Amino acid sequence: MDHDVAAMMRKALPEWTIAEILPRSGGQLATVFEVRRADGAAVIVKVYAPEWAWKQAKEVYVYGLLEPSLKDLVPAVIHAEPAGETHAFTVLSMVDGVPLSEITPPDYRPIYEQAGALLAKIHRIRQPAYGYLTDQVLEPLPSNDLYMRRQFAKKLDEFQELGGDPALHARITRYVAEHPFPADTHPVLCHNDFHEGNLLVDPETWRLTGIIDVENAIAADPLIDLAKVQYYSIKDDGAKLEGLLTGYGELPAGWEQRATGYRLYHALELWDWFKLIGVIDPLESIAGDLADIVGTAGADAVR
Missing domain, CATH: 3.90.1200.10 (Aminoglycoside phosphotransferase (APH), C-terminal lobe)
Incomplete structure (x- = not known):
């Protein structure tokens, strides 16, 4: 299914000017994209299949548990949008590597x-x-x-x-x-x-x-x-x-x-x-x- 990642980004990070949207490896539960700005900054957009939208709350919660101990070794949750006009999606910071x-x-x-x-x-x-x-x-x-x-x-x-x-x-x-x-x-x-x-x-x-x-x-x-x-x-x-x-x-x-x-x-x-x-x-x-x-x-x- 096609996803309007640009529209999702306008909702999550309206100040961004998108230079490139790249598909990343995902799985049966979600479709994953890397979104880049012209200055090289990048984030991950994870779009959940409808039957797996409940996984969003889990990821937000678990990354929150990990962040105090692991810092930048795990993604930070920038925006979590529940299902509505689009599928549920989460914007995460990019972890290098x-x-x-x-x-x-x-x-x-x-x-x-x-x-x-x-x-x-x-x-x-x-x-x-x-x-x-x-x-x-x-x-x-x-x-x-x-x-x-x-x-x-x-x-x-x-x-x-x-x-x-x-x-x-x-x-x-x-x-x-x-x-x-x-x-x-x-x-x-x-x-x-x-x-x-x-x-x-x-x-x-x-x-x-x-x-x-x-x-x-x-x-x-x-x-x-x-x-x-x-x-x-x-x-x-x-x-x-x-x-x-x-x-x-x-x-x-x-x-x-x-x-x-x-x-x-x-x-x-x-x-x-x-x-x-x-x-x-x-x-x-x-x-x-x-x-x-x-x-x-x-x-x-x-x-």
């Missing part, structure tokens, strides 16, 4: 060390309960174990409804029953999409310049974030993992088993999502990941 997924640094370890330190800062932002975040914690639960069991139950039901392998469903169900998550953790703000596509770096200095895309943020055990980085971006790269953990700092006893359980959840969630939107090619590989993880039920190492 290139997604790490689009370039190849000479050495990933120092970048991941910076990423670990950044993630640790995010995890110092405590939350009142466990659950999905909008501008509050939805359906809050008081313990991590209750939250993760609820999430696994939802995703396992989806897996079954979407035609997932019944034998694999049974193995995952058994794994979750036999590996409870600790109930004594404290919920914190988790980015929940902290992978190379959302990490911005300066390709001249290889300095981490920012983190974007908070649409998946949750209030949860911080290890769920570390496990998602490992599953989505690190895989078996020891240098990346070493850098991330060094930058992050001290981890609790038994973190490896907890991280394995969270990797299982992330893989299950990803299988469900891809099957739901009709992305078929990765499903066999993700199912293999699920089988591998439940096959290491007694393992203590993140692979």
Whole structure:
């Protein structure tokens, strides 16, 4: 769908004289544009699909939580326009940098060390309960174990409804029953999409310049974030993992088993999502990941 970005900018920043409007990578939830002035200044305009307009309030809220700690490492919300004459849209400040997924640094370890330190800062932002975040914690639960069991139950039901392998469903169900998550953790703000596509770096200095895309943020055990980085971006790269953990700092006893359980959840969630939107090619590989993880039920190492 075509969007009149110039009209949106006249409403949000009427003093601007626009030199250029460029499409940027977006996703299923929103269309993203970079808007430039003649003097080189630029902002991001994010236009939400109607069914995802409620995500706007979430982004405004979460970026507000992050700004005191991360400063210019996250976008500032310049204007948030609810749905009306146009689709809901948000104007964000431009965070310099290139997604790490689009370039190849000479050495990933120092970048991941910076990423670990950044993630640790995010995890110092405590939350009142466990659950999905909008501008509050939805359906809050008081313990991590209750939250993760609820999430696994939802995703396992989806897996079954979407035609997932019944034998694999049974193995995952058994794994979750036999590996409870600790109930004594404290919920914190988790980015929940902290992978190379959302990490911005300066390709001249290889300095981490920012983190974007908070649409998946949750209030949860911080290890769920570390496990998602490992599953989505690190895989078996020891240098990346070493850098991330060094930058992050001290981890609790038994973190490896907890991280394995969270990797299982992330893989299950990803299988469900891809099957739901009709992305078929990765499903066999993700199912293999699920089988591998439940096959290491007694393992203590993140692979």
